[in-house]
Amino acid sequence: MTDTSPAPVADAVTVASSGATVEFRALRRSFGTTTALDGLDLTVRPGELVALLGPSGCGKTTALRMLAGFEHPDSGQVLVDGEDVTKTPAHRRDAGMVFQSYSLFPHLSAADNVAFGLRMRKVGAAERRSRAAELLELVGLPDHGDRYPHQLSGGQQQRVALARALALRPRVLLLDEPLSALDAKVRTTLREEIRRLQRELGITTLFVTHDQEEALSMADRVAVMNAGRMEQCAAPAELYDRPATAFVAEFVGTNSRLPGRLTDGGLVEVLGRRLPAQGDVPAGTEVDVLVRPEAVRVDADPTGDARVVATAFLGAVTRVTVRLADGTSVKADLASSEAAALPPGATVTVSLPDRPVLVTARAV
Amino acid sequence: MAGLTGTRIRPWRGVVLAGAGLYFLVPLAASVIFTVDVPGQGVTFDAYGQILKAEGFTSSLLLSLELAAATIAVVLLLMVPAMVALRLSAPRLRPLVEVICSLPLVVPPIALVAGVSSVLRWGPEHLASTPFFQTFVAIQNPAFPVVLVLTYVVMALPFVFRALDAGLRAVDVRTLVEAARSCGANWPAALIRVVLPNLRGALLNASFLTLALVLGEFTVAQLLGFQPFAVWIVTVSGSQAQLSVAVSVLSLLVTWLLLLVLAAVGGRRPTSSASRK
Ligand SMILES: Nc1ncnc2c1ncn2[C@@H]1O[C@H](COP(=O)(O)OP(=O)(O)O)[C@@H](O)[C@H]1O
Ligand SMILES: [Mg+2]
Numbered sequence: 061m062t063d064t065s066p067a068p069v070a071d072a073v074t075v076a077s078s079g080a081t082v083e084f085r086a087l088r089r090s091f092g093t094t095t096a097l098d099g100l101d102l103t104v105r106p107g108e109l110v111a112l113l114g115p116s117g118c119g120k121t122t123a124l125r126m127l128a129g130f131e132h133p134d135s136g137q138v139l140v141d142g143e144d145v146t147k148t149p150a151h152r153r154d155a156g157m158v159f160q161s162y163s164l165f166p167h168l169s170a171a172d173n174v175a176f177g178l179r180m181r182k183v184g185a186a187e188r189r190s191r192a193a194e195l196l197e198l199v200g201l202p203d204h205g206d207r208y209p210h211q212l213s214g215g216q217q218q219r220v221a222l223a224r225a226l227a228l229r230p231r232v233l234l235l236d237e238p239l240s241a242l243d244a245k246v247r248t249t250l251r252e253e254i255r256r257l258q259r260e261l262g263i264t265t266l267f268v269t270h271d272q273e274e275a276l277s278m279a280d281r282v283a284v285m286n287a288g289r290m291e292q293c294a295a296p297a298e299l300y301d302r303p304a305t306a307f308v309a310e311f312v313g314t315n316s317r318l319p320g321r322l323t324d325g326g327l328v329e330v331l332g333r334r335l336p337a338q339g340d341v342p343a344g345t346e347v348d349v350l351v352r353p354e355a356v357r358v359d360a361d362p363t364g365d366a367r368v369v370a371t372a373f374l375g376a377v378t379r380v381t382v383r384l385a386d387g388t389s390v391k392a393d394l395a396s397s398e399a400a401a402l403p404p405g406a407t408v409t410v411s412l413p414d415r416p417v418l419v420t421a422r423a424v
Numbered sequence: 425m426a427g428l429t430g431t432r433i434r435p436w437r438g439v440v441l442a443g444a445g446l447y448f449l450v451p452l453a454a455s456v457i458f459t460v461d462v463p464g465q466g467v468t469f470d471a472y473g474q475i476l477k478a479e480g481f482t483s484s485l486l487l488s489l490e491l492a493a494a495t496i497a498v499v500l501l502l503m504v505p506a507m508v509a510l511r512l513s514a515p516r517l518r519p520l521v522e523v524i525c526s527l528p529l530v531v532p533p534i535a536l537v538a539g540v541s542s543v544l545r546w547g548p549e550h551l552a553s554t555p556f557f558q559t560f561v562a563i564q565n566p567a568f569p570v571v572l573v574l575t576y577v578v579m580a581l582p583f584v585f586r587a588l589d590a591g592l593r594a595v596d597v598r599t600l601v602e603a604a605r606s607c608g609a610n611w612p613a614a615l616i617r618v619v620l621p622n623l624r625g626a627l628l629n630a631s632f633l634t635l636a637l638v639l640g641e642f643t644v645a646q647l648l649g650f651q652p653f654a655v656w657i658v659t660v661s662g663s664q665a666q667l668s669v670a671v672s673v674l675s676l677l678v679t680w681l682l683l684l685v686l687a688a689v690g691g692r693r694p695t696s697s698a699s700r701k
Contacts, residue, residue: 130602150605157606163599167621176617177607221603228608 079107079264080141080231082127087136089122096122097133098288107262109255110293111275114285115311120268121160123285124234127266129153140231151180153232156225160237162217164209170196170220171205177228195223198257215246222254226261233258233265239274251278272312276300284308304339306420309350316356316390317423320349328419331412338416347419356392357411358382360401364409366390368402382410452673459670471670475660484656485678490568491652492638495576496631499584502577504627507588508619511597518589525585528578533643540575541648569650576638583633591626595619628690632683639679653678 082104089097096119104110112120125131126138129150137146145153164173174195175188183191196205199219209217218238225233235254239247255278258265269275275282276296283293284307292304303309320330322345327334330349341347358368358380365385372379378399380392390410394402402408459471475481510521528536544560551557563570597619604614620627642654651659657675661668 128602128606130605149610150602151608151610153606155606157603159599159603161596161599163596163603165600165603165618165622166595167624176604176609180608180613180617224603224607234606 079105079262081106081139082232082264082266083137083139083142084123084126085137085139087123087126087133087138089119089126089131089133095288097126097136100136100285100288100290102283102290102293104264104266106264108280109258109265109267109278111267111269111279111282112285113269113272113275113282113311116270118285119288120270120285121236124157124236124266124268127153127232128155128157128234154228154230155232155234156228156230157234158218158221158225158236158238160240162209162214162221162241164212164217164220164224166209168208169205170201170207170209170212173209173220174223174227176224181228191227192223195227196220198226199223200253213246214242215250218242218250219253222257226257226263231264233263235265235267237268237270240269240271247274254278276312282312284311286311302338303418306350306418309418309420314353314391315350316353316388317348317420318351318384318388318390319386319422320347320417320419321345322347322419328417330417331410333412333414335412335414336416337419339418341419342421344421346422348422350418350420351390351412353379353391353393355413355415356390357413358392358394358402358408359411360406361409362407364407366408366410368404368406368408370404371399371402382408384410452676455669455673459666459673462666471666472674474667475671475674478660480651480656480660484651484653487568487651488639488653489682491572491576492635494568494573495580495638496634498573499577499580499634500627500630503581503584503588503630504620504623505615507585507592508597508615511592512601522585522589525581527581529582533579533641534647536575536579537644537647540571540644544571544648564648566650569648571648572645572650572652575644576634576641579641579644580630580634580637583637584630587626587630587633588623591623591629594626595622624690628686631686631690635682635686636679639675639682 082102084100084102087097087100089095098119100119100123102110102123112123114120122131126133127140129145129148129152133146137144139145140154164170165176168176171189171192174192175183178188178191193202193205196202199222201216201219201223204212204216204220209220212220221238238254239250242250251274254267267275267278276299279296281293281295282299284291284299286307292299292308294302294304299308299312303312309315318330320328322328322337322341323334326337326341328337328347328349335349354377358366366382368380369383369389370381372381373396374393376396377393378396380394380399380402382390382392384390392410460467460469462468462470506521510517544564563574600618600622601614604618605611609617638652640654641652642658645652646655646658653675657668657671661671
């Protein structure tokens with residue numbers, strides 16, 4: 061079964077909710093000896109979509125569940141529109157949530173699933189029906205109200221779950237890896253749709269994902285987490301171009317590590333050049349320099365001491381892996397037309413543009 | 425490959441089914457024939473007529489049904505919240521609870537009765553006029569012996585535990601409860617509106633097993649001196665061979681009928697209210 065294309069958001073007004081400000085203040089939470097959150101701070105502005113990005117186990121879900129009210133911090137506060145909701149029970153948090161696993165109520169039809177919250181609020185049957193129909197139309201499933209969850213595809217189930225989460229016009233929308241169980245094509249369509257809906261409704265949204273592409277393509281800002289802490293929260297372009305820490309640089313996008321030496325005046329010597337070091341500089345003089353593949357230049361040079369070891373065609377660009385004289389391997393993205401002249405085995409020279417570079421402690 | 429094995433297995437299926445069918449049906453048919461075919465009189469339903477007229481038939485059957493209903497209600501009220509809580513907040517305690525709930529299987533009913541009756545006999549004279557003692561008397565009221573319900577609840581634990589455990593494993597209770605709560609349902613509402621409907625099959629199974637247990641239970645009731653259906657059957661049929669077999673056939677039919685009723689009541693398709701016309 062394929063996912064039907066969405067209806068235009070004609071009825072958006074009736075679903076629109078005023079976006080709220082969400083604030084995490086120094087959230088801490090341990091489970092036994094595991095520290096899931098280690099002093100998390102984050103502010104989400106009204107109507108903004110912030111993606112929580114990080115490796116598995118870094119505390120993303122725990123943070124989200126604290127906002128939903130399913131998890132309670134050992135210390136710290138959760139504020140929504142300035143109001144401390146840390147002790148408010150989940151059913152009064154006014155937050156719609158879409159879960160990672162399929163979470164529709166199996167005994168209810170799609171329409172009844174969407175109307176469940178309205179039923180809890182004692183909304184009359186007629187209004188429940190019309191709201192459910194409206195919401196199902198909004199998520200592109202106008203004719204699926206009578207279907208039961210087991211009669212829907214994975215993508216359709218998550219659409220219904222989204223409609224259910226929006227039914228009570230929540231102040232905040234929480235999405236915990238809602239697309240991770242879906243296949244690649246549905247995932248891409250659905251993420252565009254979630255983004256479109258979120259924009260039109262202006263609802264403050266926290267989106268948890270471990271997929272950097274998903275985070276970068278959807279979010280207003282991406283909050284990169286590591287071991288229960290926030291590493292950096294910035295717009296996708298800034299995160300990619302000016303990562304605040306080596307962790308962010310390595311987690312977002314591809315990097316090669318080149319051996320470098322710190323010299324006086326905050327300069328780092330790498331590939332025979334002296335470039336300014338960016339951000340925090342580690343102790344010691346022997347460091348690694350992190351470079352993006354698109355920042356690396358590779359030129360054919362019969363006298364060069366570097367050698368192409370592999371090429372991978374990626375469409376418009378080709379990723380070329382080069383081995384330097386000292387054995388370090390560097391990845392470079394070149395226009396495919398250019399790369400055609402560099403078959404594996406070709407001798408080349410590698411150079412970097414004259415721009416600040418990120419340095420990190422030397423990997424052992 | 426699969427098709428090949430399939431065709432090879434199919435005739436065996438029939439043989440096994442026929443074998444099992446004969447194993448059950450032959451004794452049953454023999455019993456029925458024995459009760460209706462009186463030598464010299466031909467086919468007659470006299471034996472069944474006698475049962476219905478015999479003293480205590482209705483009252484003992486009603487008592488058994490009341491006991492079964494009460495046992496099912498108590499054991500489910502006790503076990504459903506306990507099992508859901510166990511699953512949500514202390515899944516590691518499950519093996520312990522499983523062992524405890526299985527104990528009644530290893531304790532023979534006769535030992536259970538010995539324990540129950542010695543507890544009931546206990547109590548010093550000077551407590552005779554206290555509510556404590558009166559409770560002891562009240563739960564032994566022959567019209568509705570609460571003590572039997574309590575004992576049956578214990579005896580049903582192993583079956584109810586297993587039925588509910590299987591049901592809870594089949595659904596993601598945590599996510600369902602959390603989804604319900606994020607839709608504005610408080611705890612009781614989440615349990616009643618979301619968890620219970622998805623445990624329908626498990627609840628039905630637990631009720632089935634408990635019903636069958638209570639209707640067939642003889643040892644405890646007999647030794648404590650009460651007269652539900654199973655005890656009555658033995659009492660009434662005592663020396664009359666034909667009557668006693670007729671009673672067994674009838675009790676089998678009654679049990680089947682009740683299980684069918686339960687299945688019909690519990691097995692309805694879920695209805696949809698928001699989309700109902
Ligand atoms: N209920 C829990 N009990 C024990 N440990 C937990 C629990 N929830 C989370 N954790 C632990 O906390 C850490 C963070 O988990 P989580 O927030 O789920 O990470 P993420 O969603 O980023 O993958 C993990 O090490 C996880 O094992
Ligand atoms: Mg997670």
